[in-house]
Amino acid sequence: MPGFELFGDLERKEVNDVLDNGVLMRYGFDGMRNGHWKARELEAEIEKTFQINHAQLVSSGTAAVSVALASAGIGAGDEVIMPTFTFVASFEAIMMLGAIPVLVDIDDTLTLDPKAVEAAITNKTKAVMVVQMCGSMADMDALRLVTDKHNLVLIEDACQAIGGTYKGKSLGSIGDLGCFSFDFVKTVTCGEGGAVITNNKEYYTNADHYSDHGHDHIGHDRGAESHPFLGYNFRISELNAAVGLAQIKRLPEFLNIQKQNYTILRGVLSSIPEVIFRTVPEGGEESYAFLNFFLPDYEIASKVSKSFKENGIDVCWNYYENNWHYVRKWEYLKESKSLYPLSEGIKTELDKLSKRDFSQSDHFIGRNISCLIKMSWTEEEVRERGKKMAQIIRNNL
Numbered sequence: 001m002p003g004f005e006l007f008g009d010l011e012r013k014e015v016n017d018v019l020d021n022g023v024l025m026r027y028g029f030d031g032m033r034n035g036h037w038k039a040r041e042l043e044a045e046i047e048k049t050f051q052i053n054h055a056q057l058v059s060s061g062t063a064a065v066s067v068a069l070a071s072a073g074i075g076a077g078d079e080v081i082m083p084t085f086t087f088v089a090s091f092e093a094i095m096m097l098g099a100i101p102v103l104v105d106i107d108d109t110l111t112l113d114p115k116a117v118e119a120a121i122t123n124k125t126k127a128v129m130v131v132q133m134c135g136s137m138a139d140m141d142a143l144r145l146v147t148d149k150h151n152l153v154l155i156e157d158a159c160q161a162i163g164g165t166y167k168g169k170s171l172g173s174i175g176d177l178g179c180f181s182f183d184f185v186k187t188v189t190c191g192e193g194g195a196v197i198t199n200n201k202e203y204y205t206n207a208d209h210y211s212d213h214g215h216d217h218i219g220h221d222r223g224a225e226s227h228p229f230l231g232y233n234f235r236i237s238e239l240n241a242a243v244g245l246a247q248i249k250r251l252p253e254f255l256n257i258q259k260q261n262y263t264i265l266r267g268v269l270s271s272i273p274e275v276i277f278r279t280v281p282e283g284g285e286e287s288y289a290f291l292n293f294f295l296p297d298y299e300i301a302s303k304v305s306k307s308f309k310e311n312g313i314d315v316c317w318n319y320y321e322n323n324w325h326y327v328r329k330w331e332y333l334k335e336s337k338s339l340y341p342l343s344e345g346i347k348t349e350l351d352k353l354s355k356r357d358f359s360q361s362d363h364f365i366g367r368n369i370s371c372l373i374k375m376s377w378t379e380e381e382v383r384e385r386g387k388k389m390a391q392i393i394r395n396n397l
């Protein structure tokens, strides 16, 4: 992560194909486009890469999550269970549909705790959204058991873990619907974009129509198409899709580099007994986009994190103090600071947030350090970085 580090000729070539004929839209204009259908090609490539029946490109990862939920029929008043540690897109995507985000604890995988999920289920719960944070995953078998038992939709946000696997399956392809983001800082980038993937034909058709104003995409005359149901505009442009097409083909190369750099850093830090790496569920393989580890307590983690910054170790975070990824500092959410009126159901749930006991999440996030793995580092740079990190950790124990 991120894919822009290795932007090059392949990306330029795909974009130039689009510029040469000038069709920037993914639908229609068949005669003008000289056979170039970048969004369609990218969808086919995603289906092949992740061994999934259907892929629908959309305008962002956030849109992908909203479209996935809408495609499964989730909306006003429905409760969606999500983790306390995630990107803010999770609750945005839920609330946009009028659904209610219900936040629950994470465990030592840094993702949803299946026990906390089960405890939060009510008769309004319709879906569980697992977020495969920082390159790794939840115990998917345990979560599936819970969702099957309670007849819930399992949405899998794999935006930060593209290329990771669980029991031989690609992350994103395990839930009923999976979501990817191709925003500028993700492993595969196209500037702005995202995808919904699923093996469920009906969900796919819903996603295809919903993300383009409800168009059924039958025939070759956009104006004459019918609209089986209401939709919205979450379309991706051909320019973005072109970049994504070049990048997705490079995913194996990206994953290799991430794994090499991750392995070197992990090897160096393994020599410190107080460093405990995050738990990866049995049968799981990380995407190696991040290296995550726990220190003995929050005080040490906080000191190490500060010292990293002061000593030039960038792209490492202690998320306990972060405004963007952890519930603790989401004041605007807890205070329902919305430009427009929110439903009573959403407000009631958000009002409870500041009183909820998330000490289990605090326990893991407080002690955690999360380091992005860059692809542009040379081997020497990674070794240097590892040595410096180990020294700083030792100095603060």
Ligand SMILES: *Cc1c(COP(=O)(O)O)cnc(C)c1O
Pocket (backbone or CB within 6 Å): 060, 061, 062, 063, 086, 087, 089, 090, 131, 133, 157, 159, 160, 181, 182, 183, 192, 193, 194
């Ligand atoms: C990046 C990200 C998203 C949203 O993606 P955008 O394309 O930026 O809208 C959603 N979920 C997670 C976990 C992410 O990291």
